[in-house]
Amino acid sequence: MPELPEVETVRRGLAPVFENAQIVNVVVNRPDLRFPFPDDFAQRLKGQYVNALSRRAKYLLADLSNSEALVMHLGMSGSFRINGAAQHVATAVHCPDKLPQHDHVIFELQQTDGTVAEVIYNDPRRFGFMDLVSRRRIYESKFFKGLGIEPLGNELNADYLQTLFAGKKTNLKAALLNQKNIAGLGNIYVCEALWRTGLNPMDPVNVICGEDPQAQNLRQDLCRHIREVLSEAIEAGGSSLKDHSQADGTLGYFQHRFAVYDREGQPCSKPGCDGEIMRQQQSGRSTFYCPICQKSRL
DNA sequence: ACATAGACCTGTTGGC
DNA sequence: TGCCAACAGGTCTATG
Numbered sequence: 001m002p003e004l005p006e007v008e009t010v011r012r013g014l015a016p017v018f019e020n021a022q023i024v025n026v027v028v029n030r031p032d033l034r035f036p037f038p039d040d041f042a043q044r045l046k047g048q049y050v051n052a053l054s055r056r057a058k059y060l061l062a063d064l065s066n067s068e069a070l071v072m073h074l075g076m077s078g079s080f081r082i083n084g085a086a087q088h089v090a091t092a093v094h095c096p097d098k099l100p101q102h103d104h105v106i107f108e109l110q111q112t113d114g115t116v117a118e119v120i121y122n123d124p125r126r127f128g129f130m131d132l133v134s135r136r137r138i139y140e141s142k143f144f145k146g147l148g149i150e151p152l153g154n155e156l157n158a159d160y161l162q163t164l165f166a167g168k169k170t171n172l173k174a175a176l177l178n179q180k181n182i183a184g185l186g187n188i189y190v191c192e193a194l195w196r197t198g199l200n201p202m203d204p205v206n207v208i209c210g211e212d213p214q215a216q217n218l219r220q221d222l223c224r225h226i227r228e229v230l231s232e233a234i235e236a237g238g239s240s241l242k243d244h245s246q247a248d249g250t251l252g253y254f255q256h257r258f259a260v261y262d263r264e265g266q267p268c269s270k271p272g273c274d275g276e277i278m279r280q281q282q283s284g285r286s287t288f289y290c291p292i293c294q295k296s297r298l
Numbered sequence: 299a300c301a302t303a304g305a306c307c308t309g310t311t312g313g314c
Numbered sequence: 315t316g317c318c319a320a321c322a323g324g325t326c327t328a329t330g
Contacts, residue, residue, distance in 0.1 A: 002323060076324055125307045127324060186323055283302055
């Protein structure tokens with residue numbers, strides 16, 4: 001589930017139960033996810049208050065009262081759900097003799113009104129991970145050091161792309177996926193942003209570099225479309241592939257608005273374009289694009 | 299410096 | 315129905 005809009009959706013869903021709550025218990029059901037849990041993970045969390053739940057790129061950050069931060073990444077298949085008492089019963093009735101698969105971490109969070117909420121991290125593929133990092137030095141930590149700019153902030157603009165891409169030959173798809181350039185985009189939203197801009201994913205980044213007006217416009221358009229597609233997706237509660245849901249169980253619906261992603265063979269929806277969406281592998285991952293309105297500029 | 303392939307995992311889907 | 319290959323929202327490493 002997790003590119004920037006999905007992680008932001010998760011953050012918004014979890015913030016009400018995490019923020020200002022006290023972590024009264026943590027259950028860890030295995031020694032590792034993608035990486036081993038840090039030493040004394042549960043003990044270090046127990047008793048802490050959560051001051052804020054924020055996001056950087058595809059990471060969630062819980063600021064703790066002991067000045068550590070809980071860093072969480074969802075990998076490919078990580079998700080959270082919040083268990084109220086009622087839902088607990090419902091689960092028990094539904095599958096009485098079976099524990100839910102892949103529930104790896106359970107946070108018990110005491111709310112300011114005294115009730116306790118359970119937040120459960122589930123991750124079938126275990127590409128996600130959690131760590132504890134000093135809050136003050138978090139941006140020097142291995143996860144955040146070298147991470148590129150936030151695409152929704154002011155730093156993403158035509159000049160930034162010119163500086164970043166000038167003289168490079170990397171293809172546009174790879175450059176936008178590279179978290180060192182812009183942090184938070186993933187396979188879906190890169191494909192969508194390039195389609196909106198009419199850029200060919202296989203073209204080198206220098207097709208949008210230079211001082212001529214057309215290149216400048218393309219850079220501006222790309223920035224604008226990146227921001228737009230991410231904002232619209234956040235607005236829609238993210239994209240729910242498979243049966244993936246938000247923390248409260250509702251589904252995001254941006255997947256219904258994909259123009260190219262997972263639409264191989266379907267007609268291009270750009271007005272006046274009669275192209276058909278193609279799929280092509282780029283460094284091992286599927287790229288979706290319209291060969292007509294995303295023609296190469298070389 | 300950069301591109302590509304492979305690795306890490308499990309689950310789902312589509313073809314035969 | 316069963317089996318098998320291909321594929322999946324991410325990122326890290328090794329190799330050319």
